Amino acid sequence: MDLIIEGIIKAFWLLVSFDPEVLGITLLSIKVSGTATLISLVIGISVGASVALTRFPGRSIVVSLINTGMALPPVVVGLFVTISLWRNGPLGFLGILYTPLAMIVAQAVIATPIVTGISLAAVQQLPAKLRLQILALGATRRQMVWILIKEAKLSLLAAIMAGFGGVISEVGASIMVGGNIKGYSRVLTTATVMETGRGNFDVAIALSIILLLLAYLINLVLTQVQQRERPR
Amino acid sequence: MKRFWITSLLFIGVIALVAGGSSQAQAQNKSVILATTTSTQDSGLLDILIPIFEKDTGYFVKTIAVGSGQAMAMGQKGEADVLLVHSPAAEKKFMEEGFGVERRLVMHNDFVIAGPAEDPARIKGLKSATEALKKIAAARALFLSRGDNSGTHAKEKAVWKAAGVQSEGQKWYQETGLGMGQTLNVAGEKKGYTLTDRGTYLALAKTLKLDILVEGDAVLLNIYHVMEVNPQKWPKVNIEAAKAFADFMVSAKAQDVIKTFGVDKFGSPLFFPDAGKTVENLGK
Numbered sequence: 126m127d128l129i130i131e132g133i134i135k136a137f138w139l140l141v142s143f144d145p146e147v148l149g150i151t152l153l154s155i156k157v158s159g160t161a162t163l164i165s166l167v168i169g170i171s172v173g174a175s176v177a178l179t180r181f182p183g184r185s186i187v188v189s190l191i192n193t194g195m196a197l198p199p200v201v202v203g204l205f206v207t208i209s210l211w212r213n214g215p216l217g218f219l220g221i222l223y224t225p226l227a228m229i230v231a232q233a234v235i236a237t238p239i240v241t242g243i244s245l246a247a248v249q250q251l252p253a254k255l256r257l258q259i260l261a262l263g264a265t266r267r268q269m270v271w272i273l274i275k276e277a278k279l280s281l282l283a284a285i286m287a288g289f290g291g292v293i294s295e296v297g298a299s300i301m302v303g304g305n306i307k308g309y310s311r312v313l314t315t316a317t318v319m320e321t322g323r324g325n326f327d328v329a330i331a332l333s334i335i336l337l338l339l340a341y342l343i344n345l346v347l348t349q350v351q352q353r354e355r356p357r
Numbered sequence: 358m359k360r361f362w363i364t365s366l367l368f369i370g371v372i373a374l375v376a377g378g379s380s381q382a383q384a385q386n387k388s389v390i391l392a393t394t395t396s397t398q399d400s401g402l403l404d405i406l407i408p409i410f411e412k413d414t415g416y417f418v419k420t421i422a423v424g425s426g427q428a429m430a431m432g433q434k435g436e437a438d439v440l441l442v443h444s445p446a447a448e449k450k451f452m453e454e455g456f457g458v459e460r461r462l463v464m465h466n467d468f469v470i471a472g473p474a475e476d477p478a479r480i481k482g483l484k485s486a487t488e489a490l491k492k493i494a495a496a497r498a499l500f501l502s503r504g505d506n507s508g509t510h511a512k513e514k515a516v517w518k519a520a521g522v523q524s525e526g527q528k529w530y531q532e533t534g535l536g537m538g539q540t541l542n543v544a545g546e547k548k549g550y551t552l553t554d555r556g557t558y559l560a561l562a563k564t565l566k567l568d569i570l571v572e573g574d575a576v577l578l579n580i581y582h583v584m585e586v587n588p589q590k591w592p593k594v595n596i597e598a599a600k601a602f603a604d605f606m607v608s609a610k611a612q613d614v615i616k617t618f619g620v621d622k623f624g625s626p627l628f629f630p631d632a633g634k635t636v637e638n639l640g641k
Contacts, residue, residue, distance in 0.1 A: 128564075211434065211436050212435060212436055212591075212593045213434065213435055213436070213591065213593065217593070222436075223390065223419045223421065304419055304420070304421045305422070306419050306420055306421075307404065307407075307420070309417075309419070319398070319399075319422075321538070321539065321542075322395065322399050322535075322536045322537075322538035322539050323399045323401070323538055323560060323561070324538055324541075324542070324560060324561030324563070324564050324565070326564060
């Protein structure tokens with residue numbers, strides 16, 4: 126119990142003193158996970174909406190693959206991304222293993238199926254007649270898709286939250302492809318693992334609290350946006 | 358309506374950018390991948406040595422802290438430039454197979470057997486590590502092994518072998534598969550014995566409920582070597598940087614840091630600098 130209180134006090138001090146190392150770690154977490162989420166949104170919403178609005182042979186197989194991808198274990202992603210990015214691996218020429226960029230790639234791979242799956246469900250559950258109505262009013266196909274995406278926005282915000290929440294809290298892939306390098310690729314989760322190993326439980330607890338605060342603040346803002354518009 | 362949608366996207370974009378800060382990938386020939394053991398990172402030694410090296414040479418060190426076994430596997434695949442490890446038998450094999458360029462002695466400390474104060478197997482104060490393990494086995498007392506092919510795990514297996522005990526597969530013998538710090542925490546919580554390097558033990562001692570029970574046996578020496586990965590096997594290895602790092606580790610500057618590291622915090626040094634010595638003369 127003392128340890129938890131010590132940790133909370135430590136977290137408070139690290140926050141108010143703007144400890145440069147902790148600040149750097151926190152900003153890198155936001156940057157890596159934010160960028161990965163952005164990438165996953167672009168890919169996920171496009172693919173999700175396309176699959177939701179089209180019918181093709183083998184569609185149910187594709188949908189179940191996407192849904193399985195939502196449960197993709199981060200360590201599995203980490204392993205395959207690491208092997209691909211090895212110097213002597215297939216993508217070794219990029220030379221990005223053990224960089225924040227590699228972490229963005231891995232996290233985007235984790236977040237994309239999550240965003241895709243939720244977007245797919247969101248667009249699909251819109252009333253089918255809505256599509257006919259929009260087209261009947263003279264919209265082009267592209268305009269129709271855009272309107273449908275806007276109609277599904279409440280669910281899509283949930284997709285952003287799930288995607289971001291999935292990657293900001295993930296440690297397995299980040300530590301494998303980023304290497305937890307001090308001042309370079311160390312993020313909140315990997316630093317927490319390391320400080321636990323070092324027996325610095327107060328720092329580890331402090332980092333966890335910062336991570337929770339961060340996740341809370343971001344979700345708070347997104348929830349505000351989401352709840353401002355009541356479902357009709 | 359549209360504004361709402363744009364603001365939410367912008368928001369994500371802004372938080373990604375606010376973090377800003379350019380952590381551009383360093384030029385490849387200026388960065389060097391150091392594969393090392395968790396003990397050098399968890400003790401905090403590298404946090405002091407690496408900034409000095411980076412400042413002196415301009416290289417950027419990417420430290421990947423894994424077990425010695427994994428570090429050498431990375432070297433064998435050409436995925437690391439230089440290794441700082443403590444698994445002598447495996448290192449010799451690594452050199453014989455031509456994966457390394459040079460293997461130089463850097464420092465040593467020692468392994469100790471830590472366990473609960475109650476000491477159910479009554480090993481406290483024994484002079485022989487093999488004797489202690491035999492007693493633990495006879496008492497069927499819980500023993501926590503790293504189980505991760507690290508240097509510590511290799512040493513532990515060697516001592517079990519010397520004790521003539523088949524420990525693997527026994528109920529009282531559990532493998533954590535974790536780093537040294539975490540394994541010590543597990544041992545502390547479960548009141549088990551474990552073999553640990555002294556540095557990590559001291560770094561964690563304040564929160565651990567474990568005592569040092571056996572120490573000082575010559576077989577418990579923990580010796581660290583630095584090895585550059587052979588660029589003839591793997592052309593992408595940054596041999597200039599690797600050599601610069603290895604030279605630095607045995608330089609007077611680094612050896613001085615090693616000599617005093619930990620004294621202010623623990624009252625005694627965590628590592629003893631050994632550059633230029635031979636393994637046979639250690640601990641004498």
